[in-house]
Amino acid sequence: xxxxxxxxxxxxxLNATQFAQKVSMNVSALSHILSGRNNxxxxxxxxxxxxxxxxxxxxxxxxxxxxxxxxxxxxxEQVSLFDENPLKADPGPGKGEYPAQKGLKSPQxxxxxxxxxxxxxxxxxxxxxxxxxxxYSDNTYEEFFPQ
Numbered sequence: 001x002x003x004x005x006x007x008x009x010x011x012x013x014l015n016a017t018q019f020a021q022k023v024s025m026n027v028s029a030l031s032h033i034l035s036g037r038n039n040x041x042x043x044x045x046x047x048x049x050x051x052x053x054x055x056x057x058x059x060x061x062x063x064x065x066x067x068x069x070x071x072x073x074x075x076x077e078q079v080s081l082f083d084e085n086p087l088k089a090d091p092g093p094g095k096g097e098y099p100a101q102k103g104l105k106s107p108q109x110x111x112x113x114x115x116x117x118x119x120x121x122x123x124x125x126x127x128x129x130x131x132x133x134x135x136y137s138d139n140t141y142e143e144f145f146p147q
Contacts, residue, residue: 002036004060007067008052013138023047 009019016034020027025047032038040048049057059065132144 001040001060001063002034004063004067005040005048006034008048008055008060011067012052023051 009016012019014022016030017027019025020030023044025044029038029044033040033044045060048060049055054068056065056067056069059067129146132146133141134144135141
């Protein structure tokens, strides 16, 4: 299990101190786990599972399966937020693409999971989206300006 916890640290780009802070664990307790001196207790495992919901519990506990949970999508097609009728959108050639923003770092690791939250939209007459900002866990962000 200590090797799987080390793999979580590596995949998240965290050192032991950062990981311990994120899961509200004593740094020395984590050090003992990572060195193999102690096995993680129920509380430590629960903190890891709560703070890293994208990690498969089965993988963490047994080493079986994939590290990240598989997220299934029920949505059959891509929906655009910028079209008048998003379900019947045909952006045409060259539309729907945004230029890369200068000076922004891209995330170091590929994103392997998504939240299963439903998008709820409210129609407002004459109101259009002006800017969308995406914030990454490594404290970088990107801004998109619809045409």
